[in-house]
Amino acid sequence: MTNLSGARVLLTGASSGLGRACALAMAARGARLTLTGRDEERLAETAEAVGGDLLVADLASAASTQALVEALGERPVPDVVVHNAGAGLVGAAEDVDLGDWERLLAVNVCAPLGLTAALLPGMRARGSGHLVFVTSVAAHLGVPEEAAYSATKAALAGYAAGLRAELAGTDLVVTTFAPGVVDTDFFTRRGAPYERRVPRLMPPGRVAARLVRAVEADRDEVVVPSWMRLPIALRAVAPGAYWSLSRRWA
Numbered sequence: 001m002t003n004l005s006g007a008r009v010l011l012t013g014a015s016s017g018l019g020r021a022c023a024l025a026m027a028a029r030g031a032r033l034t035l036t037g038r039d040e041e042r043l044a045e046t047a048e049a050v051g052g053d054l055l056v057a058d059l060a061s062a063a064s065t066q067a068l069v070e071a072l073g074e075r076p077v078p079d080v081v082v083h084n085a086g087a088g089l090v091g092a093a094e095d096v097d098l099g100d101w102e103r104l105l106a107v108n109v110c111a112p113l114g115l116t117a118a119l120l121p122g123m124r125a126r127g128s129g130h131l132v133f134v135t136s137v138a139a140h141l142g143v144p145e146e147a148a149y150s151a152t153k154a155a156l157a158g159y160a161a162g163l164r165a166e167l168a169g170t171d172l173v174v175t176t177f178a179p180g181v182v183d184t185d186f187f188t189r190r191g192a193p194y195e196r197r198v199p200r201l202m203p204p205g206r207v208a209a210r211l212v213r214a215v216e217a218d219r220d221e222v223v224v225p226s227w228m229r230l231p232i233a234l235r236a237v238a239p240g241a242y243w244s245l246s247r248r249w250a
Helices: 017-028 041-051 062-073 098-128 148-164 186-190 204-216 226-237 238-249
Strands: 008-011 032-037 053-058 080-083 130-134 171-181 221-224
Touching: 008 017, 017 041, 017 221, 032 041, 041 053, 053 062, 062 098, 080 098, 080 204, 098 130, 098 148, 098 171, 130 148, 130 204, 148 171, 171 204, 186 238, 204 221, 221 226, 226 238
Parallel strands: 008 032, 008 080, 032 053, 080 130, 130 171, 171 221
Antiparallel strands: none
């Protein structure tokens, strides 16, 4: 079991939304937080609210991510790392250009993999650590006009699964946390509002509370809301039935 009281936690994407909600929830458990994000003003507000410190970084930039890695190298190795930062995109597959792909891959894949590679040796040497990868139900289900976003989150989920297998037999824990739709400004930033009837938007505080419980219980894989495991399983075992039903949910 992971005890958050007094634990050093690195949380990416903490400026707002789910990241800010996670910061508040973890601080309530007594965690000592280091927060990253690209919006310095909002990040500072979150840091002040939780009594944490901050490292401003734009994970869409390889140079900024490398600077973050170097700054973290001068600090104690975190006990828990929550890879929460994410970039979204909505649009037809043929409208996704190379610049879009580069941004999505940088934030959703390259940054968490690079940070993990940098921090993992220290965790191995210490003999403990907990890595949390915030993916999405979109990584498991087909979402219209979100093929590029889904692909990057699926890549992150695949990496987490491989890393979990690699770390088997150690005291290092890997948690994959796949939320559905969270009621934040993520949809404004991606360029389109959320308009589907199912699943419903969830308040970020509720989702953050589930993430904290998942960390404390050392869960391997968590889907929020839990009922979303059903369509994920249906797609795996009966894809024809899944695609037929999914048209009714749109």
